[in-house]
Amino acid sequence: MSAGPMTPTTELPATRLLPEELEVARLIVSALSLEVAPEEIEPEAPLFNEGLGLDSIDALEMALAISKAYNVKLRSDDERNHRIFASLRSLTAHIEKNRAR
């Protein structure tokens, strides 16, 4: 599964956001009232701890905002969670793959 939606990212410079990534970035910034411009989020930097500095309650709030906006439910028993929540890029890929259109 990892090969599919992730392929385009390898051809882009790491710092450029795809349009759908920017959309998710905007959602996260507004849902968590972050003091950072959505455009400035590094797509492949970690969201938690050393990256954006989010904690587990932020993660919950982010998950709630995502399920509301995209109807993509993030579940506790998904063993891919670690990869899904790793970065803006991986999170967006997961949303794009699972969203109800």
Added chain:
Amino acid sequence: MQPSALEWMHAPERGSVLLARFMVWLVHNVGWWPGHLLLFPIAGYFLAFSPRQRRVARAYLGRALGRRAGLRDLFRLYFAFASTILDRAFLMAGRTGQYRIEVQGLDALKARIAEGRGCLLLGAHFGSFEALRAVADAGSPVEVAVMMHEANAARLKAVFGLMGASRRQPQVIPLGTTESMLQAREVLERGGLVGLLADRAPRGERMLPLPFLGAEAPLPTGPHLLALVLGAPVMLAFGIWRGPRHYEVRFEPFADPPPPGRAGREAAVADRVRRYAARLEALCRRHPYNWFNFYDFWAERGR
């Protein structure tokens, strides 16, 4: 990491694993009375050989009692703590027949459960969590999960392992990960109860210094923020040790589900931490020997 955070993770309950093992052995081989009598030398032993805990316990007791705490007060506190550990073994084994457990506020809890939105139960390191769980578990038509620090979860699991597989293990959600928060949400979505102790934070973050028993103490804001993010109703829950094999379990209304959105959240969190602290303070004054935070709660060292 703050020294106080480290302190409670590494020296929370002196020798408590060994003690818990011993208590489990007692349950199976000896019974409650001999165990109860043994609590006197056990409490004396811990009182004699834990100078650091004794110092912070004395400081707490002085605040709660409003007078200088003597050796007798310290012994009562240590004895109550050891009692709850002995009782924990019996309550976990389901041997509750000889126990007197008075329950307050169960109707309010049942009304919350009937609403079907689940409920967050906030407790404290105060009295017996196991007495509380015995009531919640036995009386609840819905699932009950407990959020706790991973080290404590492992310890609880080990004790349950000692008891044999006969008892139903509580659903434990380890604190602090993305999964754990999603898991708590899922339990609430199924209408279940999620319990968590709101007087300590595993890390030094998200704390609010508040007046507590006469001096400023850092209290965690995380549990209250979690409730607001989840949009869950909150009740307070305490299992107060009243004497040998006698507990008072209290469920107290605390907060309705918040309106959706982040507006005014920071103020709401601050208000809730304040109300929680005030309630805990009142309980400490009323039942001073139930406080089992044997560390520098006020973070006074190095001030």
